Amino acid sequence: MTPIQRRVAAMLAASVSIAMVCVNVWVTAQLQQPSYTPLPFAPEDVAGTAFPVLGVLLVFQRPRLVIGWLLCLGGLFSALNSLTANLVLLNAIRKWAVAPEAIWTVAGVSWRLTILFLAVLLPLLYPDGRLPSPRWRPLLWGSAAVLAADVLVTDFMSLPGREGTSPLRFLLDMLTNTVMLLAFASLAARFRGAGPEERRQILWPLVAIATVILPWVFGNPVWWLASFTIPLVPIAITFSVLRYHLYGIDTLITRALVGAGLVGVIGGVYVAVGTASSLFLSDVDRIGGLIAALCAGAFFHPIRRVLQRGADRLLYGSKGDPVALAAELGRRLQRTDPAGGLAAALEVLRDGLAVTGTGVRFSGGRPKDATAGTLEEVARDIRLVWHGEPVGRLLIGPPGARHLPATHNERVIAALTPYVADAAHAVRLVGALQRSRERIVTTREEERRRLRRDLHDGLGQSLSGMAMSINMARHSLRVSPETAERMLGELRSGMDSVTSDIRHLVYGLRPPALDELGLAGAVAEMAGPGVTVEVRGEPTGLPAAIEVAAYRIAQEALTNTRKHAGATTVRLSLERGEDSLSIRVHDDGVGVPAEHRSGIGLASMRERAAELGGTCMITTPPEGGTMVEAVLPVNLNVEI
Structure with a gap:
């Protein structure tokens, strides 16, 4: 059949079903009002309308999916069953010349076909139209055989003189109930091995079916309520096939569980307290009712919290409240060092x-990636930012095999991601501090080696040569004064070279301008005429390490501005606070790209500030350009 022919056939089946329901409503009006329902129609009439209509919708949207056809045919035979059963009753009143056995046979066959399509095939083939596995094929054929045998035995028993076969009828009824239970058990087996999306598809109709089963369990006094809940089943099936990913079934389940639990527990508390108070306060009815209401209200919030926690743990495997998760993470962070805080944050988030797992991939490859659980597959990749500075990427794995993907995932991620970013930044700081200490030790030893080599090979050799020249000039002074004069002149030139070498060594240790002009003057001289220098406070009396670090950071920032920024104006400011010294270099250039990787110059500025317990941030302000801001403590307590 072509898709158009399928749609036409589905519409024809739905039209016939609705027509039979309308006829059945007229037939029901001719009969005596049944005792089990106050409505002018039966639940089977609702099924004969709702299932085919929504089945047609599924056939139109998914013509090749068998689920829509099962809804159409199941609803059609449900309407036929209800109509034929009522026609038998009407025939008993009107005495039509129609054999009631034939009509009753049609009713029995249509009822077994309704069971086959809606209670056996639909759960077995839902939601993709295929069996969960080939192991379920015997159930498919066995259910068809049981229902066929039930029809034959029922029709045979309806004949006169065949009442003795009732044990066989009872056995077939038990087998019919068994195959229906096994068919619904296939949904549990499919749910266990399904992925997150298919689990949502299975849960929607299960919740709707529960609303039909409850009136059925209680029986005649409330069975008529199923007329209002039966349409929820095809609605849930259609919704789960077409639009299941738009809404969270887990939220509906948790709220239903919590609400039902509250009604049951609070009602029980109210009844219990009211009963007890009636025994002791029989003469004061109002006080007893007030006491019962107060006790029920006192138990409301504690019970709600317990039920909510239990429902969340049932669905999600852990607490579903982001506030509770944040509180738990805060407690873990208080008990761990900065290096272990990231592992705790990832574990709580997982x-x-x-x-299955969570992890953090640091930008630049340092430090090593951190992981909690198993992260073979990445379902979410979230950018981590700490105060405008990219820290790395948060990696989240797929949902676990036994848990439903929670609709509160976004709330949990939004609540815990800042903690993860802080912990990741702390790990980076710890790693940077360790590398900085190692680099300080290495640099110090290298500097000592360089000084030793320069002093020994350069300055030492030059002074030794000058001493030899002095001795030779003394010997030549009496014999050849001209030679002595020439040697003393060369000695004078050598002393100038030694002085230059000493000045170079000294400058490498500390810029002389700092001692000659102070920090503000040295920075102004180094900046040159094209840079606006602002000084607030008195940057004097600072530790030598602070002066050198501030000078070098400003020097490196200006060098980067001249090389890369393409700026027209540059402002450099020094601000002396009570406990800190701030250095800001702001230009109106091209700014720093979002994915820019720090080079040696930017890393050296951050390391110089971190060595002294300060900070250095390179950002792009809203007005554009680049802002280098370093804050250095002025009160150092350094142990070497």
Whole structure:
């Protein structure tokens, strides 16, 4: 059949079903009002309308999917069953010349076909139209055989003189109930091995079916309520096939569980307290009712919290409240060092999302990536930012095999991502501090080696040569004064070279301008005429390490501005605070790209500030350009 022919056939089946329902409503009006329902129609009439209509919608949207056809045919035979059963009753009143056995046979066959399509095939083939596995094929054929045998035995028993076969009828009824239970058990087996999306598809109709089963369990006094809940089943099936990913079934389940639990527990508390108070306060009815209401209200919030926690743990495997997760993470962070805080944050996030694993991939490859759980597959990749500075990427794995993907995932991620970013930044700081200390030790030893080599090979050799020249000039002074004069002149030139070498060594240790002009003057001289220098406070009396670090950071920032920024104006400011010294270099250039990797110059500025317990941030302000801001403490307590 072509898709158009399928749609036409589905519409024809739905039209016939609705027509039979309308006829059945007229037939029901001719009969005596049944005792089990106050409505002018039966639940089977609702099924004969709702299932085919929504089945047609599924056939139109997914013509090749068998689920829509099962809804159409199941609703059609449900309407036929209800109509034929009522026609038998009407025939008993009107005495039509129609054999009631034939009509009753049609009713029995249509009822077994309704069971086959809606209670056996639909759960077995839902949601993709295929069996969960080939192991379920015997159930498919066995259910068809049981229902066929039930029809034959029922029709045979309806004949006169065949009442003795009732044990066989009872056995077939038990087998019919068994195959229906096994068919619904296939949904549980499919749910266990399904992925997150298919689990949502299975849960929607299960919740709707529960609303039909409850009136059926209680029986005649409330069975008529199923007329209002039966349409929820095809609605849930259609919704789960077409639009299941738009809404969270887990939120509906948790709220239903919490609401039902509250009604049951609070009602029980109210009844219990009211009963007890009636025994002791029989003469004061109002006080007893007030006491019962107060006790029920006092138990409301504690019970709600317990039920909510239990429902969340049932669905998600951990607490579903982001506030509770944040509180738990805060407690863990207080008990761990900065290096272990990231592992604790990732573990709490993994439990809160009920995923296979979480991890952080640091930008630049340092430090090593951190992981909690198993992260073979990445379902989410979130950028981590700490105060405008990219820290790395948060990697989240797929949901675990036993848990439903929670609709509160976004709330949990939004609540815990800042903690993860802080912990990741702390790990980076710890790693940077360790590398900085190692680099300080290495640099110090290298500097000592360089000084030793320069003093020994350069200055030492030059002074030794000058001493030899002095001795030779003394011997030549009496014999050849001209030679002595020439040697003393060369000695004078050598002393100038030695002085230059000493000045170079000294400058490498500390810029002389700092001692000659102070920090403000040295920075102004180094900046040159094209840079606006602003000084607030008195940057005097600072530790030598602070002066050198501030000078070098400003020097490196200006060098980068001249090389890369393409700026027209540059402002450099020094601000002396009570406990800190701030250095800001702001230009109106091209700014720093978002994915820019720090080079040696930018890293050296951050390391110089970190060595002294300060900070250095390179950002792009809203007005554009680049801002280098370093804050250095002025009160150092350094142990070497």
